[in-house]
Amino acid sequence: MALDPAIGGIEALKQRPAVARLLAWNAEAVKDAKHDHGELTIVIDRPFLRDACAFLQQEPGLNFNFLSDLTCVDRYPLEPRFEVIYHLLSHSQKQRLRLKVKLEGDDPSVESLTSLWPGANLFEREVFDLFGVRFLGHPDLKRVLMPEDWDGHPLRKDYPVEGYR
Amino acid sequence: MSASGFHGMATLDETADRTMILNMGPQHPSTHGVLRLLLEIDGENVVRMMPDIGYLHTGIEKTCEAKFYQQVVPLTDRIDYLCPMTNNLCYVLAVEKLLGLEPPPRAQWIRVMLNELTRIASHLVWLGTHALDIGAMTVFLYCFREREDILRLFEMVSGQRMMTSYFRIGGLALEPPLGFFERAKKFAKIFPSRVDEYEGLLTGNPIWIERLKGVAKLSAEDAMGLGVTGPALRASGVDWDLRRDMPYSAYPSFKFKVPVGSDGDVWTRYVLRVQELRESIGIVQQALDGMPEGPIKADAPKVVLPEREKMKTQMEALIYHFKIVTEGFAVPEGEVYQAVESPRGEMGYFVVSDGTAKPYRVHMRSPSFANLQCLETMCKGRLLADVVAAIGSIDIVLGEIDR
Numbered sequence: 001m002a003l004d005p006a007i008g009g010i011e012a013l014k015q016r017p018a019v020a021r022l023l024a025w026n027a028e029a030v031k032d033a034k035h036d037h038g039e040l041t042i043v044i045d046r047p048f049l050r051d052a053c054a055f056l057q058q059e060p061g062l063n064f065n066f067l068s069d070l071t072c073v074d075r076y077p078l079e080p081r082f083e084v085i086y087h088l089l090s091h092s093q094k095q096r097l098r099l100k101v102k103l104e105g106d107d108p109s110v111e112s113l114t115s116l117w118p119g120a121n122l123f124e125r126e127v128f129d130l131f132g133v134r135f136l137g138h139p140d141l142k143r144v145l146m147p148e149d150w151d152g153h154p155l156r157k158d159y160p161v162e163g164y165r
Numbered sequence: 166m167s168a169s170g171f172h173g174m175a176t177l178d179e180t181a182d183r184t185m186i187l188n189m190g191p192q193h194p195s196t197h198g199v200l201r202l203l204l205e206i207d208g209e210n211v212v213r214m215m216p217d218i219g220y221l222h223t224g225i226e227k228t229c230e231a232k233f234y235q236q237v238v239p240l241t242d243r244i245d246y247l248c249p250m251t252n253n254l255c256y257v258l259a260v261e262k263l264l265g266l267e268p269p270p271r272a273q274w275i276r277v278m279l280n281e282l283t284r285i286a287s288h289l290v291w292l293g294t295h296a297l298d299i300g301a302m303t304v305f306l307y308c309f310r311e312r313e314d315i316l317r318l319f320e321m322v323s324g325q326r327m328m329t330s331y332f333r334i335g336g337l338a339l340e341p342p343l344g345f346f347e348r349a350k351k352f353a354k355i356f357p358s359r360v361d362e363y364e365g366l367l368t369g370n371p372i373w374i375e376r377l378k379g380v381a382k383l384s385a386e387d388a389m390g391l392g393v394t395g396p397a398l399r400a401s402g403v404d405w406d407l408r409r410d411m412p413y414s415a416y417p418s419f420k421f422k423v424p425v426g427s428d429g430d431v432w433t434r435y436v437l438r439v440q441e442l443r444e445s446i447g448i449v450q451q452a453l454d455g456m457p458e459g460p461i462k463a464d465a466p467k468v469v470l471p472e473r474e475k476m477k478t479q480m481e482a483l484i485y486h487f488k489i490v491t492e493g494f495a496v497p498e499g500e501v502y503q504a505v506e507s508p509r510g511e512m513g514y515f516v517v518s519d520g521t522a523k524p525y526r527v528h529m530r531s532p533s534f535a536n537l538q539c540l541e542t543m544c545k546g547r548l549l550a551d552v553v554a555a556i557g558s559i560d561i562v563l564g565e566i567d568r
Binding site for chain 1: 174222
């Protein structure tokens with residue numbers, strides 16, 4: 001299994017169906033794209049995330065009908081600090097797609113996907129709990145794994161592995 | 166319930182005069198671990214349900230960031246303690262994808278075989294405890310008899326019954342010992358008749374049928390929206406199995422059927438898992454029949470630990486060994502999402518590398534975490550006693566929910 005070289009940039013990937021359709025839908029929403037290790041990543045501008053997901057979910061020929069996973073990566077001390085990661089799956093196309101939204105450290109918030117996939121509920125609560133990213137429009141955004149009166153967000157990179165003692 | 170402020174515990178308030186809040190768990194025997202359910206009930210009917218989780222949260226994802234890539238493998242066992250091999254496999258596949266490393270065929274076949282044995286062991290615990298919850302005690306003893314045989318096989322290969330950590334990045338830890346395959350063959354031969362035994366106790370049993378049929382229904386649409394995967398999704402009529410539809414490791418070489426149901430009730434989930442037991446033992450049998458010969462580790466001296474014998478005779482091997490153990494090995498920058506079909510559904514590992522010897526981020530998409538969300542939809546408007554059947558039927562493991 002030799003490594004294929006990574007392909008980066010919207011220009012190089014605009015033939016791919018998911019990228020092409022998204023560009024045709026709203027070229028402003030797509031910030032960047034990358035194909036690496038056989039996986040396609042599209043970086044979406046924050047204000048368009050929910051609509052882009054709704055489009056990918058419903059567009060015939062794409063049908064990313066299933067939200068597999070939702071998580072976050074903290075790039076501290078770089079800015080924009082947070083990358084919220086969405087792994088979409090299309091049952092009919094047998095394909096995965098990774099969406100990424102980059103959020104600044106001083107206002108980490110993005111629209112919730114619970115209206116599209118009710119299953120996003122617990123995943124978003126987990127990201128809120130462990131990273132402190134807020135999901136706007138979430139029906140019940142509160143801590144899920146840590147106790148409700150906990151201080152800080154443990155998976156942030158400036159939170160020590162041993163915790164505060 | 167007025168437990169507010171007590172160590173930040175979650176609370177729920179009544180929405181109507183006639184309802185009351187019932188606290189179920191975290192030490193309730195039928196919650197399969199430390200799941201706490203806050204139930205709003207109207208008489209015996211469930212109006213609302215809120216799961217409260219996090220009692221087993223140990224910060225495994227955070228711990229991974231402070232370990233070398235090879236040191237993460239033992240942590241993956243502890244996520245879902247009923248299927249350690251599945252977690253081992255998913256993690257090593259993700260890192261191998263980042264490294265561009267392909268283990269030799271023999272290693273891949275042994276991985277598949279052990280994964281199917283893990284599926285059987287996990288389903289046996291599910292069947293035993295599910296039946297126990299509903300009141301059929303005998304099945305539990307039969308199931309654990311066969312599970313013990315599988316755990317002995319695991320002990321042979323890895324020295325451990327449960328926390329196996331047997332897979333390594335680039336292959337396996339050791340060649341299986343003498344007598345292992347004979348023992349596995351013996352087990353594969355006898356197991357189908359044992360499944361008949363379980364079915365003899367349950368499938369035709371009128372009490373069992375009454376408690377399961379038509380209970381805790383979940384439509385395909387709800388299941389997809391709520392992120393449900395695995396047998397619970399297939400029971401709702403969605404024909405989707407990662408082993409067949411997005412194959413990994415050596416699965417393309419195996420022939421097996423994916424049982425799919427349509428009713429989406431507890432009964433269908435039971436029937437599918439029992440059929441999966443039979444399919445899995447079929448895969449084990451195929452692996453035993455066609456097991457390829459050859460090495461069990463990839464030829465990648467900078468990543469895979471050298472043979473013990475070589476270390477004593479070759480300078481190079483000794484140096485590599487020292488370097489891997491003390492400094493780890495650098496993994497090229499990048500990110501991958503690897504998913505496998507665990508006994509509970511889609512187990513996914515999202516690994517981000519920043520080019521160093523320690524992962525920048527490891528995220529586990531655990532099937533139980535997503536599957537837990539369908540519980541309220543299943544139980545709303547149903548009797549309290551059905552909640553127990555519903556929890557058993559989605560087969561959750563709290564270790565992987567809380568991580």
